[in-house]
Amino acid sequence: MDEGSSSGGRGRNKRFWIAEEDKALINALHELSTDPHWKFENGFRNGYMNRLEELIGKAIFGCGLNSSPHIDSRLKTLVGKFRAITQMLATSGFKWDDERNMISMDRSVYDEYCKVILLSLL
Incomplete structure (x- = not known):
């Protein structure tokens, strides 16, 4: 398309x-x-x-x-x-990467963030 x-x-x-x-x-x-x-x-x-x-x-x-x-x-x-x-x-652990124009974080921070978001949806 x-x-x-x-x-x-x-x-x-x-x-x-x-x-x-x-x-x-x-x-x-x-x-x-x-x-x-x-x-x-x-x-x-x-x-x-x-x-x-x-x-x-x-x-x-x-x-x-x-x-x-x-x-x-x-x-x-x-x-x-x-x-x-x-x-x-x-949220602590997230930061803006000016060179790549994107958010950066450690994988563990992202995984924990996803758990919190999922629990808030339940």
């Missing part, structure tokens, strides 16, 4: 994002975060999703990304990953 394409499955609107689309989304979010018209206390003003759709559409002509469900779903995915990374980095 081509990158950036949609597929059938559980949700009709399942979409596989490519790096160029992720980069356009991050750039659009950055632009909105520095624009006083869109920035509002702890988030964005109403209608920001449509503005994101416009900005991404300008950056990648014909990409077909819609604010709902595509951009909304991707933001939820990225926020979830961000929270998981933040939680790991707040």
